[in-house]
Amino acid sequence: MPYKRMLLPELQHAIATDDDQVAYAELFARFNPPLVAFVHSIVHQKEAAEEIVSDVFIRIWQKRKTLDQVQNLKMYLYVSARNYAVNKLRSKNHQLSLQVEELSVDLQCFSENPHEKAVIAEVQKELHRAVNGLPERCKLIFKLVKEDGLRQKEVAELLHLSPKTIENQLAIALSKLAETIRQATGQKKENKF
Amino acid sequence: MGDWEAFLVLEEEPIVMPDRIWYLLSIKLSGEATQAELDEFYILHEQHPELEEAIQHITRYWLQPKETPTFSSAPDWLKHLERLKASGVEWDEADSSFADSDVLSVVSVNEPAHRIRQMKWWMVAAAVFIISLGAGWLAFIRPSAAGDQMILAKNNKNEFVTRPASRSQLSLPDGSKVWLNASSKLSYESGFGEENRNVWLEGEGFFEVSKNKALPFIIHTSRMDVKVTGTVFNVRAYPQEATSETALIEGSVEVALSGEKEWKYHLKPHQKLVVDEHGLIAENSNKPQHKAFSPAVTIPAFTASLQSLSKPLADQQVVETAWVYNLLSFSDESFRQVTNKMEKWYGVTIRFMEADMENWHFTGSFKDETLAEALTALKVSTAFNFVIQGNTVFISKPYTK
Secondary structure, three states, X not given: OOOOOOOHHHHHHHHHHHOOHHHHHHHHXXXXXXXXXXXXXXXXXXXXXXXXHHHHHHHHHHOHHHHHHOOOHHHHHHHHHHHHHHHHHHHHHOOOOOOHHHOOOOOOOOXXXXXXXXXXXXXXXXHHHXXXXXXXXXXXXXXXXXXXXXXXXXXXXXXXXXXXXXHHHHHHHHHHHHHHHHHXXXXXXXXXX | OOHHHHHXXXXXXXXXXXXXXXXXXXXXXXXXXXXXXXXXXXHXXXXXXXXXXXXXXXXXXXXXXXXXXXXXXXHHHHHHHXXXXXXXXXXXXXXXHHOOOOOOOOOOOOHHHHHHHHHHHHHHHHHHHHHHHOOOOOOOOOOOOOOOEEXXXXXXXXXXXXXXXXXXEEEOOOOOEEXXXXXXXXXXXXXXXXXXXXXXXXXXXXXXXXOOOOOOXXXXXXXXXXXXXXXXXXXXXXXXXXXXXXXXXXXXXXXEEOOEEEXXXXXXXXXXXEEEOOOOOXXXXXXXXXXXXXXXXXXXXXXXXXXXXXXXXXXXXXXXXXXXXXXXXXXXXXXXXXXXXXXXXXXOEEEEOOHHHHHOEEEEEEOOOOHHHHHHHHHHHOXXXXXXXXXXXXXXXXXXX
16 A cells, blocks of 8 residues: 555544544654653653653543544643643652753754764764753753754743743854854864965 | 842843844744745845855754664553553554554564465475466466465456565466566466467566567556567566666567557666656656657656666676565665565555655665564664554654653
8 A cells, every 4th residue: 555644633533533543553653752852851760751751642542532622732742741741740849840940951863873973074963062062941942843843832832931032042052053163164274274 | 220130130041142043044944934034034144144154054954864773662662552551541452453463563573484485385386387387378376275376367367466575476378487576466368378478567577588579578567568579677567656667687678658659668688767657757867769758748648767777786686676586675775665665575564754764765685584674674774763563664763862
């Protein structure tokens, strides 16, 4: 059968109306990795992050009959994951709200494959290093927009930050990257002369 | 301004107010920019040529495929499924869409044995075949009902069908041999070998045509017809694939595109003709020898190009015909082309979670590997995750931990 990639609304509908387990598995395969990474940045613990995201998906299957009522399933997943994570922290540490300053985001954009590593330009490596050197909040916002493909408005809602902050943080991230490039290429030129 | 105000300001956002161009670039890359914002970006871009290099690097960085060699998602899914079942929520383990497995699982290691058994059966079949040829008629009879290949005779038409993940060798009444690849169909009418040598092919076949100048051997496919007098060549014409091709190993063949009988392409050994169904005409490499295509004449219009055969993987072996030797191979082919071949080879459906992965390129060759082993080997050159669920394989990018 010719391959056809299911769009998110199609997956959502198949789960809601047909109890489609394969669609559910596909939804899991698509969103489990970024959600675990996101929750990990809040709870700092891999096993806990996996369990939280697993709970989110269990809830999705339990409530599948009403899944069609969800307007934005992707955002729904992220917000649920955030709430579960915050609840987990709250019950553990009696903390009252999500402290974005305490986030730890590990951005790893490159394969460790030696062949690919060699192919990646030096400047791109510098950039990767620079992104990992960004302040945690800045890095998380950058990651949610660039890697996870969330809209800026959604990131603002997810992190309880103002849209203006998201805007500034993205601009800061990119201008720092630009500065890194300027230094990297500038050095190269200095070395030449 | 009192001290406390200064303190407050420090607690707020960093006071750096970066150039607007970086914000505009970020929304351009994330696809959220309005037309007005794009225009503003292009104007700023022109005004600041010194930023050109940085913009290019950041763009490349942003758009590059994201991948990391973290754990595969298959164990994650199994772990999740355990928790899901433990939670008491209803889950149909016998869901037929997950094929025959009661638990979603990675394909087990008994698969190669199955394939080897098939191969052995073919060898027997081939022997049976040669004997029956003595009777002057084709008799290719399956030893059991649940077989890899079916022969149907209806309306004076003989039809051979191969199942997914199986390949068969057949001999035709005129002594020609055909290796039929997976999910393919070959048929001919009565009178074959006496009045004519016409066959119809859907899928892929490797042909060794016996010599007979008086009766040309013609293979009809949906996009092209191939006429030969005696030669060895491969025709790939799966209806659901974007292109069809004829690759010549020895001898000579003529190819006519469907709907335009007078345009004949003469192939030389180690050339292949690739045809697709799009309206635009694009000729690559060597020009056809006889007549140039002109667009918009044929209906349906085709694109055709003449190419050299892919580089041999080993002596006497060409990628196009490797399947005949029970070898699944590909040379600098896109992930989509590779998975097309794997789908037929292993009889599975392969889905990409992220569409841009389809353009990654791979070179490789498999013989006795299971599906899981083949995918694991591919992962070594470019990292990706896969989950095998029944007859469906999901391929996704490795994720950022």
